[in-house]
Amino acid sequence: MTVLADASLRLDAGFTDYALIAIYFIFVLGIGLMARYSVSDSLDFFLSGRSLPAWVTGLAFISANLGAIEIVGMSANGAQYGMPTMHYFWVGAVPAMLFLGVVMMPFYYGSKVRSVPEFMLKRFSAPAHLVNAITFAVAQVLIAGINLYLLATLINVLLGWPIPISVVAAAVVVLCYITLGGLSAAIYNEVLQFFVIVAALFPLTVVALQRVGGWDGLVSRVEQEASPAQTGAWPGTELAGFDSSVLSVIGIVFGLGFVLSFGYWTTNFVEVQRAMASKSMSAARRTPIIGAFPKMFIPFLVVIPGMIAAVLVPELAEYKRTESAEAGVDYNDALLLLIRDLVPNGMLGLAISGLLASFMAGMAANVSSFNTVFSYDIWQRYIVKDRQDSYYLLVGRVVTVVATVIAVGTAFIAASYANLMDYLQQLFSFFNAPLFATFILGMFWKRMTPTAGWVGLVSGTLAAVTVFVMSETGVVELPGQGTAFVAAGAAFAVDIVVSVAVTTVTAPKPARELVGLVYGLTPRDSFHDPRDEGQSWYQRPGLMAGITLVLVIALNIIFA
Amino acid sequence: MNASDHRSGRKSWASAFDIRLVIAALLAVFGVIILLMGLFGTSQADIDRAGGTNLNTWTGAGLLVAAAVFAVWARLRPVPVADDDANHDDVV
Structure with missing residues (x-):
């Protein structure tokens, strides 16, 4: 993502706006303090004591992902490509989230592992575990730095604070609430952030639609000024980059919808950790399914404003016509330009709070999943074993501080090498695709050997890196x-x-070690959780996933 | 690690802290300030920019309604003060 541009985006924040932002930050830190009282052991700190209700973890599940890339990036895509951007949500997220809840979560939650790498350890062996834990930890701490940098540029553009001060101020806020309250603080803040961002974007979208003459007005102006292809989601040739409609549909369904999105949503511990923090098997399975509901409708508050900005804001409309730097803005500025042009003081404070909140949540999610993997999977497993629980709780707090300091360092590096940042983000996204392949084979094929686990993972990752290079x-x-x-x-x-090739020449794990980890070896009633008895119909994961799937297919048809 | 076993006898801390009330409080404070801005601090130019809508008034009112919904939800279905196996999955 390129850096947000210059002073033409400076919003005229007044006293009231600053007051609203200050109030929001008092709430953020207050949640950290409140959550502090719930932390009495390491499980509380790293997994919220597995005590949270499904609607909280479900909203946190999508909020953790509703960061800079989503808000700014997807409104930018909306401005550039129009409706096909919806695929990132309807094809590229919802099906994978439902799959996670229905098929994979029983293994994650039922096996009582504390992290995704720990599942690798139980299913395969130490090498697979180490590969996964180390790549994940490194990726998270660097991405935290990138998120921090994006947050700082936002503060810089909106409020005019210098970048170094913005970086440090934002890092200190995140550090405070995570060190105090651990994952609970992160999750509760993600839930709060969700409502603030919706409260900011919903009125903005309504008014912007009104200005552009409603949905019909938007469609006719986009058709006129861009192309009719931008007002329907399919086939999305511009987005996929293929000329042929058939190839484009295949690329979107298999490339985005299957490999990329299943890899991200089902194996990325940042997401899965939120579900692991929930209080019962059913709640864990419902976490991504509940998250899928708002995920379906968020693009209306992100992509549509982007599309409107591209016809309503003169500079951006000019940029879309000419694609030249002379316009002084680019697609990444879409949402900010719309806010600048439509939003009065007062509401502006809410909008800025929402944006800051969402950018901060991205970084907090990285840090809270990093400290879990580092403390449990690296420190406790390989470096300092068999200490008291209080020791690992302390390690978690110290690691949070260290991770934040490294993130600040990364943020400063990112500030001088903007391209490096783009490369890193793309590279890390490739770690997930082979991970999903290994997981899905390992969960359904009991013969798959521990050696195949790590060899497959490493060669898959190398294949992605090779294509990328x-x-x-x-x-x-x-x-x-x-x-x-x-x-x-x-x-x-x-x-x-x-993985298949290596499995044929190496020895598998004995079947009794794989109970609860592999589909064929796990009796169905071992997924039964006594805490889930007496559920209503709307609490049954399978049924809810079915309803969600029907809804998302309907959306695809309506907006095709 | 037997993750959730050791805590079944523990008093649920959640009774002391209901995120719904925190959300209600924040939305209410924001709602009041933004509504007041809409009634007294929004210029005609601001209203014209948004195509004739007073964004502050509407948003402020909307926030207050949302805050009320959360408060009522928390009131109607309070967090169970569970110190035993009474794990109600139906509510928070």
């Missing part, structure tokens, strides 16, 4: 999102082939 150096030419789709697809295929 070849594309960056121009050996192969892939347009638009093509590189990401192909790299992820290659990683997935290579991982499967290598």
Whole structure:
């Protein structure tokens, strides 16, 4: 993502706006303090004591992802590509979230592992565990730095604070509430953030739609000024970067919808951790399913304003016509420009709070999942074993501080090498595709061996990196999102082939060690949780997932 | 690690802290301030920019309604003060 541009975006925040922002930050820190009283052991700190209700973890599940990239990036995509951007939500998120809740969560929650890498350890062996834990930890702490930097540029653009001061101020706030309240503080703040961001974006979208002449007005203006292809979600050739409609649909369904999104949503511990924090099996399974509901409708508050900005804001409309830097703005500024042009003081404070909240939540999610994996999976497993629980709780707090300091360092590096940041983000997204292949094989194929676990993972990742490097150096030419789709697809295929090949020549784990981890070896009633008795119909994960799936298909048809 | 076993006998701390009330409080404070801005601090130019809508008034009123919904929800279905196996999955 490029850096937000210059002073033309400076919003005229007045006293009331600053007051609202200050009140919001008092609440954020207050939640950290309140959550502090709930932390009495390491499980409280790292997994909220597995005590949270499903609607809280479900909203946190999507809020953790509703950060800078989502809000700014998806409104930018909306401005540039129009309705096909919806695929990132309807095809690229919802199905994978439902799959996580229905199929995979019983293994994650039922096996009582405390992290995704720990599942690798139980299902496979130490090498697979180490590979996963270390790549995850490194990726998270660097991404935390990138999120911190994006947050600082936002503060800089909106309020005019210098970048270094913004970086440190934002880091201190996140540090305070996570060190105090651990995952609970992060999750509760994510829930609060969700409502603040909706409260900010909903009125903005309504008024913007009104200004542009309603939905029909928007459609006719986009058709006139851009192209009719931008007012319907399918086939999305511009987005996928393929000329052929058929290839485009295949690319979106398999590349984005299957490999990329299943990899991200089902194996990324930042997300899965939120479900692991819930209080029962049913609540854990419902976490991503409940999250899928708002996930379906968030694009209306993010993508649509982006589309409106591209026809309503003169500078952005000019940029879309000419694509030249002379317009002084680019697509990433879409939402901010719309806020600048429509929102009065008062409401402005709410909008800025919402944006700051969402950017901060991204970083907090990275830090809270990093400290869990580092403390449990690296420190406790391999470095200092068999200490008292209070020791690991302390480690978690210290690691939070260290991670934040590293993130500040990364933020400063990102400030000088904007391209590096783009590369890193893309590279990390490739770690997930082979991970999903390994998980899905490991969960359903009891024969798969521990050696195959880590060899498949490493070769899949190398395949993705190879495609990425070849594309960056121009050996192969892939347009638009093509590189990401192909790299992820290659990683997935290579991982499967290598895993199967290695399995045939190495020894599997004995079946009794795989109970609760592999589908065929796990009796169905071991997923039964006595705490879930007497549920209403709307608390049954399978039924809710079905309803969600029907809704998302309906949305695809309505807005095709 | 037997993750959730050791805590079944513990008093649920959640009784002391209901996130719904925190959300209600924040939305209410925001709602009051923004509504007052809408009634007394929004210029005609601001209203014209938003196509004739007073965004502050509407948003402020909306926030107050949302705050009331959360408060009523928390009131009607309070967090169970559970120190035993009474794990009601139906509410918070």
